Amino acid sequence: MDVRGSLSRFAQGVGIPRLLIGLFLVFLFVVAYIQKLPMAMLLNGALVRTAMNGILVLAMVPTIQAGVGLNFGLPVGVVCGLVGALLAMEHNLRGFTGFGTALAIGIPLAAVAGLLYGQLLNRVKGQEMMVGTYVGFSVVAGMSVFWLLGPFRNPEMIWVVGGSGLRYTLTLSNHYGHVLNQALNFRLLGVLIPGGLVLFYLSFCLLMAVFLRTRVGMAMSAAGSNPAFAAASGISVDNMRLLAVVLSTVLGAVGIVVYAQSFGFLQLYVAPMFMAFPSVAAILIGGASTRRASVLNVIVGALLFHTMLATALPVTRTLMEGDISEVARIIVSNGMILYALTRGRGGN
Amino acid sequence: MALSRQPAARRIQSDVLGIVRQNAVPLLFLALGLAGVLATGMNPYFLANETINRLARNSFLVLSLLIPVTAGLGLNFGIVLGAMAGQAALIAVTHWRIPGLSGLGLALALCTPLAVGLGWFAGMILNRAKGREMITSMILGFFMNGVYQLVFLFLVGTAIPMRNPAMLLTQGVGLRNTQDLELIRWSLDRLVYWRVSGFSFPVLTLLAGAALCAVLMFLARTKLGQDFRAVGQDMHVAEVAGINVDRTRIIAVIISTTLAAWGQVIFLQNIGTLNTYNSHEQVGMFAIAALLVGGATVARATVANALVGTFLFHLLFIVSPFAGQRLLGQPQVGEYFRVFVAYGVIAVALGLHAWQKRQQVLRALARDKLAAAEVSGD
Numbered sequence: 001m002d003v004r005g006s007l008s009r010f011a012q013g014v015g016i017p018r019l020l021i022g023l024f025l026v027f028l029f030v031v032a033y034i035q036k037l038p039m040a041m042l043l044n045g046a047l048v049r050t051a052m053n054g055i056l057v058l059a060m061v062p063t064i065q066a067g068v069g070l071n072f073g074l075p076v077g078v079v080c081g082l083v084g085a086l087l088a089m090e091h092n093l094r095g096f097t098g099f100g101t102a103l104a105i106g107i108p109l110a111a112v113a114g115l116l117y118g119q120l121l122n123r124v125k126g127q128e129m130m131v132g133t134y135v136g137f138s139v140v141a142g143m144s145v146f147w148l149l150g151p152f153r154n155p156e157m158i159w160v161v162g163g164s165g166l167r168y169t170l171t172l173s174n175h176y177g178h179v180l181n182q183a184l185n186f187r188l189l190g191v192l193i194p195g196g197l198v199l200f201y202l203s204f205c206l207l208m209a210v211f212l213r214t215r216v217g218m219a220m221s222a223a224g225s226n227p228a229f230a231a232a233s234g235i236s237v238d239n240m241r242l243l244a245v246v247l248s249t250v251l252g253a254v255g256i257v258v259y260a261q262s263f264g265f266l267q268l269y270v271a272p273m274f275m276a277f278p279s280v281a282a283i284l285i286g287g288a289s290t291r292r293a294s295v296l297n298v299i300v301g302a303l304l305f306h307t308m309l310a311t312a313l314p315v316t317r318t319l320m321e322g323d324i325s326e327v328a329r330i331i332v333s334n335g336m337i338l339y340a341l342t343r344g345r346g347g348n
Numbered sequence: 349m350a351l352s353r354q355p356a357a358r359r360i361q362s363d364v365l366g367i368v369r370q371n372a373v374p375l376l377f378l379a380l381g382l383a384g385v386l387a388t389g390m391n392p393y394f395l396a397n398e399t400i401n402r403l404a405r406n407s408f409l410v411l412s413l414l415i416p417v418t419a420g421l422g423l424n425f426g427i428v429l430g431a432m433a434g435q436a437a438l439i440a441v442t443h444w445r446i447p448g449l450s451g452l453g454l455a456l457a458l459c460t461p462l463a464v465g466l467g468w469f470a471g472m473i474l475n476r477a478k479g480r481e482m483i484t485s486m487i488l489g490f491f492m493n494g495v496y497q498l499v500f501l502f503l504v505g506t507a508i509p510m511r512n513p514a515m516l517l518t519q520g521v522g523l524r525n526t527q528d529l530e531l532i533r534w535s536l537d538r539l540v541y542w543r544v545s546g547f548s549f550p551v552l553t554l555l556a557g558a559a560l561c562a563v564l565m566f567l568a569r570t571k572l573g574q575d576f577r578a579v580g581q582d583m584h585v586a587e588v589a590g591i592n593v594d595r596t597r598i599i600a601v602i603i604s605t606t607l608a609a610w611g612q613v614i615f616l617q618n619i620g621t622l623n624t625y626n627s628h629e630q631v632g633m634f635a636i637a638a639l640l641v642g643g644a645t646v647a648r649a650t651v652a653n654a655l656v657g658t659f660l661f662h663l664l665f666i667v668s669p670f671a672g673q674r675l676l677g678q679p680q681v682g683e684y685f686r687v688f689v690a691y692g693v694i695a696v697a698l699g700l701h702a703w704q705k706r707q708q709v710l711r712a713l714a715r716d717k718l719a720a721a722e723v724s725g726d
Contacts, residue, residue, distance in 0.1 A: 142688045
């Protein structure tokens with residue numbers, strides 16, 4: 001009866017950003033259908049992109065919940081994951097052994113780095129996002145010196161000329177490239193589903209959802225939503241924030257290894273510098289704010305954002321020259337972050 | 349009284365220590381730069397000329413950061429918006445092929461209204477994000493970079509009718525990656541160009557910087573300058589005192605953005621080529637790093653900080669690739685090292701500031717608690 005009222009209720013329930021991006025996706029798929037693009041391939045590409053980036057998006061949940069905010073310092077975890085991935089490659093480990101070793105080295109490294117980074121963030125409450133951004137940037141720049149001087153000897157990894165220093169991009173195809181992507185694949189209605197990759201991603205989501213419902217997880221969220229109340233009920237707010245930063249950093253390390261094996265390459269030097277921004281944008285698109293986030297926000301946001309990125313390029317390419325999807329990515333992701341930062345209360 | 353009875357030598361010693369402590373950051377960078385100079389054994393003339401040149405072309409951009417710091421907005425990463433306005437004007441002037449000083453003048457005139465508009469927009473956004481202006485201004489820079497690319501990569505040649513094979517990509521839509529600014533190159537630098545026993549001075553560019561310093565120092569003494577300081581110290585107190593806080597903050601951002609636009613025009617007339625899609629990206633980062641190297645903080649920045657910082661930062665910038673080459677056999681190491689220094693300086697400065705501010709808040713809280721306890725005790 002009251003069509004307009006229920007429509008506006010629907011729009012409010014779903015949220016304007018998700019509605020707009022959802023409509024844009026529908027538009028993209030309609031154009032793709034008209035242009036006779038292979039739909040099964042588009043959908044497969046979207047799923048792969050979502051799942052390979054998903055854990056990096058998930059890394060935002062603990063810090064937001066604990067009141068640390070959007071973790072712009074994600075590159076701290078990413079470089080730890082890269083060190084693990086490089087060591088596995090240096091010793092010529094292949095397949096799941098290589099992938100597992102990369103994680104086994106990357107995770108403890110990230111835990112230690114996260115502990116230090118978290119200590120720092122506890123001392124700069126209120127400015128975590130800005131400090132985190134620049135800690136991330138400087139870690140990436142500092143590690144660039146390490147990539148040049150580090151004791152890597154594998155000829156597949158270092159420059160041919162000069163005999164030292166890691167290359168900008170390392171190919172993983174002889175090592176553990178696509179191990180997850182090629183595991184447990186199946187077809188559903190003609191679409192190739194990357195079973196292993198999706199399963200790996202969703203199991204991390206499930207773990208996070210379960211963790212948030214445990215006693216510790218709830219204490220962590222309490223420390224974020226009302227620090228004074230949490231402290232009064234005997235929760236150590238600083239320790240909870242520390243735990244959140246460690247979790248986020250570890251997820252950053254796991255996330256980059258999963259990303260790299262799916263991409264097929266390890267990207268070094270300045271490549272990890274802006275790794276945090278798409279993840280921040282994705283979780284915000286999923287409906288999170290700078291103070292509240294859930295696993296559902298991750299799943300929805302990663303799916304919408306990365307499906308858009310995966311389909312926009314092939315679709316717009318049929319319509320016009322040049323890569324407008326890259327520009328759309330910059331505008332949409334930063335516009336989303338800007339929207340989240342300017343929403344709600346001002347002041348400290 | 350106790351101080352006056354100290355022996356003179358000890359007093360001088362404690363004075364020296366105090367000065368060192370107050371200027372720890374610039375002194376550290378001076379030491380780093382000098383060590384680099386000694387390690388590389390560079391030609392002093394090359395070093396001096398390069399430093400003068402960089403000081404002339406960069407100081408305007410660094411000075412554009414001062415007013416928002418005074419007004420409590422912190423480091424304005426949004427000066428990239430001004431840089432974009434400057435570049436848009438330069439692109440127009442290059443398209444119309446207006447050479448020399450008239451081209452430069454027109455570019456400065458054209459970029460001003462654009463920068464004022466963008467500054468107003470940025471100020472409005474930052475007023476909605478009080479307490480997190482810096483991260484917001486940074487993201488705003490990224491966002492507007494997307495808009496800039498949309499305009500110059502896709503709208504030029506389609507929605508904006510422009511036919512110029514020398515500037516456009518081969519398909520006639522979008523600007524090329526590099527634009528030749530030969531027509532206005534050195535139009536300011538070489539208008540009055542002194543060469544004194546091996547040193548060269550772009551006199552007018554240096555004078556422009558000096559004039560800006562004078563204007564900024566004068567501005568600090570006006571009513572507007574006082575308003576900036578009042579708002580920067582405490583927004584609530586300023587509001588109660590009858591200052592329109594939001595408007596004052598917007599004015600600060602507008603001035604900063606406009607100065608940055610002029611600064612970018614001055615910078616690019618020295619460089620002589622425009623990297624259409626990259627020249628503006630690093631402007632904010634380098635200017636901010638330079639200001640912080642000069643000993644400024646997020647809440648306090650002076651003209652002296654800006655000038656000393658520009659000098660020291662660029663000294664390190666010139667020296668570090670040579671030092672990397674000489675000490676480690678790889679110039680790349682030096683290049684990554686200087687990037688690391690730029691980001692690291694910003695990270696440390698931001699961290700220190702946030703930490704100190706937090707200490708203040710905690711002390712104030714403890715004081716209030718103590719006072720409250722005394723009251724209830726009575």
